[in-house]
Amino acid sequence: MSSTDNGDPPRVTGQTPRRLLGLTVLVSAVLVSVALAAIRNHLVPGEPVAQPVPAAPTVGDCVTQNPWDLGADLTGINLDSPPQPLPSLPTAPCTGSRFGDVASILTDFAVPTAPPDPAAGPPADPCGQDLGEYLGLPPATPTDSGFVPVTAVHEALIGPDPRQRAAGQRWAACIVYLPISIDAAVPLTVDHPLRGAWQRTDDSRLFAVCGDDPATLIASNCRWPHHFETLAAAPANPAAPPESVQADCRQAVTQALGSSAALDHGELTTQVVPFRPNPDNGTWITGPDAITADGSYFNDCLVTPTDTTRSLTAPLRGLGDDPAPLN
Numbered sequence: 001m002s003s004t005d006n007g008d009p010p011r012v013t014g015q016t017p018r019r020l021l022g023l024t025v026l027v028s029a030v031l032v033s034v035a036l037a038a039i040r041n042h043l044v045p046g047e048p049v050a051q052p053v054p055a056a057p058t059v060g061d062c063v064t065q066n067p068w069d070l071g072a073d074l075t076g077i078n079l080d081s082p083p084q085p086l087p088s089l090p091t092a093p094c095t096g097s098r099f100g101d102v103a104s105i106l107t108d109f110a111v112p113t114a115p116p117d118p119a120a121g122p123p124a125d126p127c128g129q130d131l132g133e134y135l136g137l138p139p140a141t142p143t144d145s146g147f148v149p150v151t152a153v154h155e156a157l158i159g160p161d162p163r164q165r166a167a168g169q170r171w172a173a174c175i176v177y178l179p180i181s182i183d184a185a186v187p188l189t190v191d192h193p194l195r196g197a198w199q200r201t202d203d204s205r206l207f208a209v210c211g212d213d214p215a216t217l218i219a220s221n222c223r224w225p226h227h228f229e230t231l232a233a234a235p236a237n238p239a240a241p242p243e244s245v246q247a248d249c250r251q252a253v254t255q256a257l258g259s260s261a262a263l264d265h266g267e268l269t270t271q272v273v274p275f276r277p278n279p280d281n282g283t284w285i286t287g288p289d290a291i292t293a294d295g296s297y298f299n300d301c302l303v304t305p306t307d308t309t310r311s312l313t314a315p316l317r318g319l320g321d322d323p324a325p326l327n
Contacts, residue, residue, distance in 0.1 A: 053163050056171040057091040059105060059134070060195060062098030064090045066188060067156060067177045074156045083111045086159030086172055100154075100177030101194045104130030109159065109172035127155045127174035135176060136199040147232035147252035147301050151198075151207040152179035152219070178206055179219065187223075205315035214273045214302060217284050225311035225327055228271070231256040232301040236274060238293065245272050249301035257303075257319045267324040268316075271302040 067074055067089060074087050086109075091102055106126060131137075131153070138149060154177050160169040178188050190206065197203035209230040210222035220226045232252035237245075249270045254260040262268040274290040276297035277283075284290075290297045303316060305326055314325040 053167045053169075054161075056105065056107075056160070056164075056169060057102045057173050058093070059102055060093075060193060061091040061102040062094035062096075063100035063102070063175050063177060064092055064094070064098065066099050067154070067175070068188065074158075083113050085165060086111060086157055088161040088164075089158050089175070091158075091173070091175075097189045097191050099189055100175050101134070102173050103127065103134035103155075103176050104174045106172040106174075108170050110170070111159075126157060126172070131155050131174055131176055134195055136196040138198070146237075146248055147234040147299075149252075149256060150209050150230045150233050150300075151204075152209045153207050154179055179209075201318035204317055208315035208317060210312070210315065214271065214300075215286050217273070217275060217286060217300065222315045223313070225313055227311055228302040228304045229312060229316050230300050230302055231317065234299050234301070236291070236295050236297045236299050238291070238295045242272075245299060246270065249299070252301050253303050256317050259320045261321045262316075262319060262324045266306050267326065268303050269306045271304055273300045273302060274298070275300055 070087055070089070104127065109126075135153065137151065137153070156175050156177070157172050158175055159165075159172050160167075176194055178190070190203075194203070194206075197206060205222065208222040209219060210226045210228065211218055211220050211230070212227045214228055217230075222229065232249065234248070234252075249272050250260075250263065253268075253270050254263065257263075263270070273286055274288070274297050275284050275286045276290045276292070278285045305312060305324070307326075310326045312325060313327050316324070
């Protein structure tokens with residue numbers, strides 16, 4: 001420290017801090033050298049062992065990674081040449097939160113090497129029957145009205161990861177996972193198994209199909225305000241009178257709700273929307289433009305609030321005699 005003769009406060013000269021800094025750096029270097037020497041001279045006895053290759057999943061295991069992270073890679077079998085392996089997702093036994101479940105296992109699966117022959121008809125779904133049984137889905141047969149229940153059940157076929165393939169594993173697993181929508185807040189996980197989900201009212205609503213604009217049929221979060229829910233669909237019959245199709249739709253909605261109370265009280269109404277795929281861009285053609293003379297289109301059976309200024313706030317399947325969830 002030094003001070004001036006005019007009574008100014010003492011000032012730090014800076015000489016001593018530089019010496020201390022140099023000493024600190026020197027001591028740190030010595031300590032690091034000693035530590036490295038100790039590490040180099042310390043040997044751990046034993047033999048290195050690689051982590052074991054995970055076994056194939058079992059039915060009921062949890063899907064522990066968001067399947068939607070894989071995007072288009074999860075939508076079908078890649079028939080590139082040479083054939084590409086099935087996508088892989090981590091699975092494990094669990095009792096808590098999961099993105100989906102393993103619904104069935106194919107113990108010896110070979111990826112097809114060529115597209116199916118169109119003349120042979122559509123290829124069999126390797127997951128379809130097992131998936132339906134796992135979820136407890138109703139048989140895919142029309143109701144008395146000709147409509148079949150609509151569900152947004154997403155399935156995928158996954159396979160071994162690179163280490164498992166290298167170990168000779170050839171299994172494939174059918175997984176079921178929850179639908180996604182344009183709303184980022186839509187839930188993608190559940191905290192319990194999906195086995196038998198369709199037989200439980202709350203769980204069956206996990207697979208509900210909702211939207212805001214019948215002209216696009218774009219899905220939205222069924223637990224946020226929305227304007228319609230699709231409860232059934234049927235192949236179109238151009239010869240059927242519109243009144244008959246509307247009556248069939250009402251019957252299908254009544255069956256899905258478990259009661260006609262909300263319709264009878266005027267809270268809800270039904271709507272039939274013709275639709276067919278747009279071959280140009282993979283979207284839907286809806287409304288009158290979807291109708292074709294040869295009947296190669298479908299009818300969606302929607303339920304909406306009768307008061308068009310109101311919105312649905314929850315899925316409707318299994319509603320029974322309860323009031324409709326409207327805002």
